[in-house]
Amino acid sequence: MTALRTMLQQGENEFRKYLQAVRKNPSALRPDLNSSPFSQEFSPRIEVDEAKAFASKLDLAAYLDNCFRTVGAKDEAILGNKGLWTWLAYLWFDQLTNRRNNILKRDEHYICAETSNYRRYYIHLVSPPYEIYSKPDLRPFSMLFLYNPPWEINDFTERVAANQFLTSHANVIQVIYRLYFDQSKGKPRPRATSRGVAGSVRSFIRVFQQLELTYDVYSMSPEQIVDLLPSEFDLWKRAKP
């Protein structure tokens, strides 16, 4: 077990250099950034397990939720704390790269971007899974975003969660879950996020952005929202949950 830390600017710079090096040479040695001036201990003190193996993003998010809740850490100290998320990605780097077999191209998958930069922020491999899981009203549908291994990109997170209006409405997330997630298989329906597929989640976002100009979706039930969707969604509407 090790004490949770927050990455500082100098640590982020070194981590970025390491990312460049490890992409060229997967056996490059990870620098030790667990001391000042690279990082500082998070307060209140929280112990995290560097060796903990996570089968899915859900596992990882649930583990962190438990760590944070145990010490009563506040959301505002956690969610916007990009240094904390960068450090966690540093801590679990081997696992987040599938033992360095799947090192993703963008630094922002590991180095947490500013939270106001939605598109960059939502490609981080640790923070968005936790954030989605931490919202009680989103949690029942969070498998959509958390079903896959921690080192993989999740298309729903990048498409849906990066659109702030959608994730602030649990009823809308429930509709997306109903249309595009196959509960029996524990993963999204085939081609749910594909480009050029009628009624895919890409179409849903486009149609929904038009609907929300006309309807007060916040007040509507998931069923009412589904009823508003045009015929291109019929096949997805008919799919069994």
Place this chain on the structure above:
Amino acid sequence: MNFTRRNDQVVCFVLNKLDVDDLALPPDARVYVEAYHRTELKRFDFGTVGNMTPPLSTDLTDMAYRDNLKFRILVVDASDNKVLAHADRIAPDKPAERKSILEVNLEDLGNQIWQVVYEGDEGRPILCINKSIPEEIARQDPQFMVYVYPAVVREILTNMVFVEEVTSVEDPAVDWHADWLQFSRDLGITPPEVLNHAEQGFDKGKALEWIDEVVTKFSDTLGSKFQEYLQKLEGAP
């Protein structure tokens, strides 16, 4: 709207006046104000158009992200959930604090003169200029300006249309898209109706034509710099 801040964060707000007289809204339509950012949204019920009653509290301190909160005012017909009027993306910033359409940074770019990175709020473009270039050159040198700035505008619009997704030309989901579409309108160029490359009805040719028109008009605003540049060339040995 007036906003109260504590430690530079908005903690509550007051809706002083909502002037909807000209909109002929039914008096029983509901009025809501929403504060939102990313996964969070908090709705406040302000009663009806005919009887506006502010809620007892507009406390925002339970929201995790108060740095970048935005506000939306909605007037809704409660019988069918239809939005009758709305004002969106109300930012508590003072107008004087608003950012310019394009942030400029001086950076070590090796042998590149300039580069646009999309790392501002919501992926907003930032123009990086090689820090080896003296600042006054970047600000006012005719040659630099006529070579670099129109190309920057073209790069940003091309990225916005062909890499990003402009969800709506009238009301895009991303603020910086709205800013650059307004930039086009301010130059007298109306954008095509569809600029989302993933949407049916998107016309690549029309989009490229629009980008060309904006760059041409923008270059016209640098006309005096271009003339200065030509004079320099003519005067050169």
